[in-house]
Amino acid sequence: MIPNCKLLLKKHWVNQTLKRKTLGINLSTNNKMGTYLITGANRGIGLEFCRQLQQRGDHVIAVCRKASPELFELDVSIETDVDLTSDRDVKRLVKKLDYQQLDVLINNAAIVERFSLENLDIDSIRRQFEVNAIAPLRLTHALLPNLKTGSKLILITSRMGSIDDNTSGGSYGYRMSKVALCMAGKSLSIDLKPKNIAVAILHPGLVKTRMTNFTPNGITPEQSVKGLIARIDQLNLENTGTFWHSNGEVLPW
Numbered sequence: 001m002i003p004n005c006k007l008l009l010k011k012h013w014v015n016q017t018l019k020r021k022t023l024g025i026n027l028s029t030n031n032k033m034g035t036y037l038i039t040g041a042n043r044g045i046g047l048e049f050c051r052q053l054q055q056r057g058d059h060v061i062a063v064c065r066k067a068s069p070e071l072f073e074l075d076v077s078i079e080t081d082v083d084l085t086s087d088r089d090v091k092r093l094v095k096k097l098d099y100q101q102l103d104v105l106i107n108n109a110a111i112v113e114r115f116s117l118e119n120l121d122i123d124s125i126r127r128q129f130e131v132n133a134i135a136p137l138r139l140t141h142a143l144l145p146n147l148k149t150g151s152k153l154i155l156i157t158s159r160m161g162s163i164d165d166n167t168s169g170g171s172y173g174y175r176m177s178k179v180a181l182c183m184a185g186k187s188l189s190i191d192l193k194p195k196n197i198a199v200a201i202l203h204p205g206l207v208k209t210r211m212t213n214f215t216p217n218g219i220t221p222e223q224s225v226k227g228l229i230a231r232i233d234q235l236n237l238e239n240t241g242t243f244w245h246s247n248g249e250v251l252p253w
């Protein structure tokens with residue numbers, strides 16, 4: 001990490017500690033303060049994660065390709081120019097983090113591209129696998145040295161990645177890539193258990209974001225992320241590897 005970044009991070013921690021002390025929050029009994037790294041942080045659910053976590057006093061490292069004005073408004077550390085499908089970009093991010101310990105790594109970034117069976121687009125399916133399934137595993141693997149005993153790993157998937165729940169068909173690239181992500185999450189939960197790292201595979205609900213063209217049927221990012229954070233807070237080694245809806249329901253594979 002470059003010295004300026006270290007200085008900024010230290011300043012952030014001091015500020016947050018002062019803020020909590022001013023609010024009368026007992027630091028020794030409040031265990032919520034941690035360092036969270038979130039991908040896809042410039043908009044949608046990722047941005048809302050940043051907002052709610054920084055509001056409660058956590059330190060947020062917001063990773064994105066290009067920061068948004070809304071992200072700049074938050075009191076978070078921002079890492080831009082990270083295309084998660086690029087080995088080079090991910091290596092650069094890892095170098096910048098310089099073994100900084102993460103309490104929670106949230107793999108949130110994803111894409112959806114819709115094609116019917118008649119107009120199947122193989123390149124699109126491949127792209128969705130790259131972003132939705134391979135990139136989260138690449139980043140997780142690259143950041144394993146930053147995870148410590150007690151850290152948590154989060155994969156934001158979709159119930160569209162549930163085989164049992166599929167009653168409407170279609171969405172080949174999205175569904176297939178999210179199933180693959182769920183499977184990666186299950187394996188990670190087994191492999192990381194001996195290291196005392198718990199893994200959650202989370203569905204945010206149907207949410208009004210750009211991904212869903214801000215569907216009026218969806219819940220707000222605020223509502224979704226409130227539930228997602230509750231799931232992350234309750235995650236432990238006993239329930240590691242569970243596929244949860246943000247509302248707490250356990251989803252079928």
Ligand SMILES: NC(=O)c1ccc[n+]([C@@H]2O[C@H](COP(=O)([O-])OP(=O)(O)OC[C@H]3O[C@@H](n4cnc5c(N)ncnc54)[C@H](OP(=O)(O)O)[C@@H]3O)[C@@H](O)[C@H]2O)c1
Binds near residue numbers: 042046085156211
């Ligand atoms: N919204 C829903 O109803 C819903 C339902 C189920 C699951 N989910 C899941 O929830 C998560 C967040 O979705 P959302 O609704 O917030 O979507 P969104 O508003 O479309 O945001 C997607 C985010 O992913 C980033 N991203 C995409 N490709 C990337 C790449 N190659 N490298 C780095 N960043 C990349 C985007 O960055 P750019 O701005 O640079 O493109 C953006 O920040 C996703 O995993 C999604 O599958 C959402």
